[in-house]
Structure formats: C-alpha cells, structure tokens
Amino acid sequence: MSVVSAVKRANPAVVSIVITKDVPVLEQYYDNNSSFHDFFGGGLFGGFNFQIPQYRENGTEKKEVGGGSGFLVSQDGLIITNKHVVEDPNAEYTVFLGNGSEDKYEAKVLARDPVLDIAVLKIEGTEDFPFLEFDDSDHLELGQSVIAIGNALGEFRNSVSVGVVSGLSRSIVAGDGRGGSEQLDEVVQTDAAINPGNSGGPLLDLQGKVIGVNVAVANGSQNIGFALPVNLLKGVIESVQKDGKIVRPFLGVRFVPVTKELKEANKLSVDYGVLIIRGENRTELPIVPGSPADKAGLEENDIILEADGQKLDETRSLPTLLRKKNVGDTLKLKILHKGSEKELDVKLEAIPE
Template sequence: MGQDNLSKFKINREGPSSMKNYPKFGANNSGPGYGGVVIVTILVSLFVTTVTWFFLNGAIKTVSDKVGEVLNTGLEEVTQEGGTVADSDTRRVIVKEESAVISAVKRAQPSVVSIIATKDLQDFYQNRESLYNDPFFDYLFGEGNVTPEGNSSNGNGTGKATVGGGTGFFVSQDGMILTNKHVVADDTADYTVLDNSGQEYLAQVLARDPAQDIAIIKIEGSDFPIAELGESSALEPGQTVVAIGNSLGEYSNTVTKGVISGVGRSIMASDNGGVNGQIIENVIQTDAAINPGNSGGPLVNIEGQVIGINTAIDVSGQLIGFALPIDVAKEAVTMVKETGEITRPYLGVRYIPITPEVATSRGLAVDYGVLIAKGTQYGMEAVVPGSPAAKIGLKENDIVFEINDQKIDSEHDLSSTIKKKRVGESVRLKIMRDGKEQILNVTLEAQP
C-alpha cells in the first residue's frame, strides 16, 4: 500500500510498567482536563477609540473594568456597548463550556474500563530479552521496566507478569467492550478488566478487526453502564472533544480536553520505527492529549457521546493525537453481535496513489488511480499471494484507475472504495498494463 504523503506514527502500545501499583477506577484522581479555558473578546466600534467617563456621562464603566468582571466571575453574561449611545452594538458572551465538559465526562465516564494484559512469568522471562531490545518498548516504559507478580527469583518465578494494557468502554449491557486491537493483540496473554467501581473481571477476546485497529472483548455480567455512541460522519475541525482513559497505565479516569484538529487523515501507525506498520485511514486528528494507556478509550463530544476511539499519537510532535471514527466501530460491533466475527473485504494489493506529480515523475499515461508497487519493507510484495488480486493475475506496475466505473482519485481512494463493498461481491476493475487498458472482474474475499 502506498505510503506517499503519509507520516509515521507510534501506536500507543501499553506495556509492563503501566500497571505498577495500579489504582482503582473509583479512586479520586485529580488532574488536567476538568477546567475550561475562557477567552473573552470585546468588540469595540471602529468609530470610537477611547471610552471616557466624560463622553458617556458616567453611564458605564470602562472597557477594562468590564473585562475584569468577566474574567473574575467565569460564568457571567457580558454586554459591551461601543460607539455612540444611539448606534451602540451590543454583544453578549455566555461562558458555559467548563460546565458542559464536566457534564460530558460524568455521562461517559461510568462506561470506561481499564484493560490489563498478563502472562505467566515463565513465558514472560523466555521472551523478555526481545522486549528489552525493542526501542518502542524502551521509549514508552523505560528499559527493562516490568511488573512481575509472584516469586521471580533467578528469573524463573511463578505467577503472572503484567505485560501491557489500555482502555475500553462498554457497548452492551451484557459486557461487550470496544477497544483497540493493539491493546489485546497477544494471543498468549490473559486479559483482565477493571470497571469504574474497581471490580475485576476476566475478559475474553471475541474478535479482532483485520482492517482496523479495533477489537471487541467481553466479560461476564449484566446491567453494565454502556457508552452512548454518537455520529462521526459530520464532525468538523474546531469541535470540542474530551479523551478519557488510563493515562500511562497508572492514572485511571484521566480526562484531557481539546478540539478536533482535522478529519479524514491517513496515517502509518507502527509499533517499532515502522515495523509491523499499518495504514489507518480516515482518522480524526485532535489536540486532546492521548497518552500511552489511553489507547482504546473514548473520544467524546460536548454531549458526552463517543465519536472516536483513541488510537495513536505522533511521537515527533506535541498535541497531535488520532482517533478512529466511531461509525467504523459501530459496524464492527454489529458484525460481532450478528455473526460473532468481524469481516472486511479486501483486494490484496499494495499501491502508490497516482497524482499529477507522480504521473510526471514516473512517466505514467494517467494522472489518477493507483500504481501497484512493493512495500518499503522486505517481503512486502506488490500483490499479496493467494489474494483475490493474485487470483485474477494483477501484477506489479499495473495501474488500477476505475472500480465499477468509479474513478479512483483523492476523493475515492482504492482502499475506502473496496471497504464499502461486501465479502463475496464481484467488482469490475479497469486497469492499464503496458499502456493498454483491460477490464478484470474480481470477487472480493474476507481479509485474513
């Protein structure tokens, strides 16, 4: 899959040190995120440069006095009159954001849980050398920092070692929990859920999404508080959002506030400098702090509705976090409820999106579509062996420029177009090979 114009980001993989002295969700943790920042702007008529007691006959206070009143009271109606008394322009600013954020947190927080991954110490010590040599592990958790539970003398202890964790939230009253796939990616680990009251439950992984960083786990029980799922299709930059999660694996119920910085982003998320990378498309960019441990937690709007799943951070910059749109996760939840698994259609090619610049530099006959090409890492073939693309004979350097008569371009990229189809559906590809157009029909299969 093409990586032009894509930045590389670290997935928030939570690890061993994250659960040391793990606090209960019910703890009275304090921290940033509960207070709002209020900026009050006073609009003064261009016809007046100075407001004096003489000109207004003592009718109103100076502008500076009025601003002072607002900043001191925090939640107060403000009226500024400028210009002459006859043509004054009255503006009212009502400061309510702080209380709205607190209300949103109170609505969403009961559904948020902490997820803890543990392994037998014997298995852990057999694999710890590779962990210690992992730069990503060292970056997040400190070199060799683990939390064994039990006797660990001579490096051959018994018991459990905490090897990771993250956040999730209830999506059904019978215990279904939505989280990130990378939080529960280890098939050999055991997963424990800590709910908002501090109660612990053993969790089972029901399904992992093959195409998105989404997983669904389940605990036994009933009447769990579920999160209200909002809509992510109409999000706009500037909207206030709140990220809730188990920050750094130690501070449960952590709340950070920010805004939506952008929508429809595509990122390359990886866990070790590009190794095991995965392109994640159409994500939400936010400046609300998403720290290691927040992975899988909800990103909520001012109404307390979940509009995204906290997923990744850009470690090269500050205040750049990413969340998966909740609409994508809703599909996964529905699939699991109906079939017990998450299936996504796929074609099975890696590609470079063709732009006019790419077409010019490579001497291509068309300036849209995708060029099938090998990945940047060793072993990343242009056409995945055994895939639907391989079965119809697609080759490296083929250009796919239409699917079912839909032009493939920046607004209709190949991956998103395929994901809108169904497993088992037949689609028509218009390709160019060696300068000649061809039509190929392919039946989409479930992505492994």
C-alpha cells in the same frame, strides 16, 4: 449538553484494561566455584575470597506488564479497544469498569481486526452492562468540542481531557512502541490530551456519544492526538455479533500508488490511481489466484483509476474505500488496461484466514 453532563453519561461504560503475564522470577546466588580466584591466583588479591553474583530463573510469577483503555458497546459485555493493547496471545486481560468500584472482570479477546488497530473483547456479568452509543463521524466539523476518556499512563483510570477536532481525514504512520508501525487513513486529529494508556478509549462529542477511538499521539509534539472515526467500527461490531469474528472484504491485488514521479519514470499516461505490480520476490504475485480481482479479470500492469466513482489519489486511497465495504458487496472499478479505459464490477469476498 455540558462537558460535565457528557462525562457523567459516558464514564460508567469506559473501562480500564490491565495486562498481566507470567514472567520469569530471577534469583541471585553466589558460585563458590567461581574462576575469579583461580584467574588471579594468590598474588595481588591473595588472602581475599571474592564471590561473583550469578542469576538464575526460579519459576514464574504473574506481573502487571501494561495497560490500556476501552469502552462497552453492548449490554452483554462487548468492549472495543485497540488491537495493539491486546495483541499478546499469552497475556491475560482484566477489565475495571468506570463506575468507581473495584469490581474486575476477566476479558476474552474475541477478535483482532486484520486491517485496523481495533480489537473486540467480551466480559461476563450477572447484570446488563452500561454501554456507549455511536454518533455519525462523517459529520464532524473542525473546531467541534470533543472529550477523551481513558486510563492515562496506564495508571490514572478514567482521566478526562477536553479539546476540539483539529483536523479531519488525516493519514499517519503510527508506531506501537515496539518497532512495529501501520498506515492509518482518515483519522481524526484532536488537541484533547491523549497519553500512553489512553489507547482504545473513546473520543466523545458533547452528547456523550462516541465519535472515535483514541489510537495514537504524535511523538515530540504537544496536543496532537489521533482517533479512528467511529463509523469504521460499526461493521466490526456487526461482524463479531453475527459471525463471532471480524470478517473483512479483500480485492486481492498488490499495487503501488501512481504519482507524478512514477508517471514520468515509467512514461505512464496518468498520474493518479494505483498500478497493479508484483513484489520484489517471485512469490509476491501481482494478483492473488482465485481472488475477486482474479475472477473479475484484472491483470498485472493494469491501473485502477476509480473505485465506486471516486478518483484514487493522494486524498483517497483504495484501502480506505475497501474498509467501507462489506463481504458480498460489489466494487465498481474504472481501470486503464493496455491504454484503454474500461469498467469492471468486482464482487468482494472475505479475507482468507
């Protein structure tokens, strides 16, 4: 399928998200009791009546404060976008479809993912909505052609850019533009133009199927954008459809990655895995009481070497493996406990609310 055909197929299900909020209305006034004249007296400025403008709040007004992108994933109006696009609980979110009409829908935020930069919205309509299908992001290849669609700069709806898969399984620290940041693992790198406002839009293959969610762009660079692989979304959607919220499994340990430097500094016997350790504060326990890790018998200073047979090192992190599991799944761990290797089965539970 050509780029044009893929865009025609996908475009109706790509949405623009407009963020509005009640903001203060400031009015200017002049204080006739200003101390300016009193301060200077009638000397140098004698004969002149200076008034200093003042400002005060006079109610509020609804104002557009931002925008983003998203895409429909079900005919009943479920929409995927980035969590940072809809993170303000006091804002209102309006959705415009990509069919060229000016029809707008008030969107309700159903769930914000506690782990990934993903959120699920819901709109209501009298007819079935168009929606996008998912491809298998585990089978992406370097150089594969991709298409990004989104609300570029929060102004140009359903803008299309084309590029290739430039990298796979990247790890980046993404900022939200407001001082916050988060670690993103196994993201897809692309040279398709991704701009502010494109966040939450789909990254598509030439079949018009979703292979990723546009999530970040490298500041100070050209043609370096990143997308969350779509396979991470499948459990999110199933969870919302089943439970009305995003349910994530957790292990319940605090840890640091074991590196060569950490091994040498602490005379450890291995230079990979994760070391279970308490935080800087006394309240930051190494293992959450009553958690799956606690029930399985994990202890402080244990080193988790493998999870489900996969070695934990700089190319494969424990959080990444956990994201692929569901609540109720069993995670098989190989650990180093007081110098001896042992294996444990841990039954994962939902992150406490």
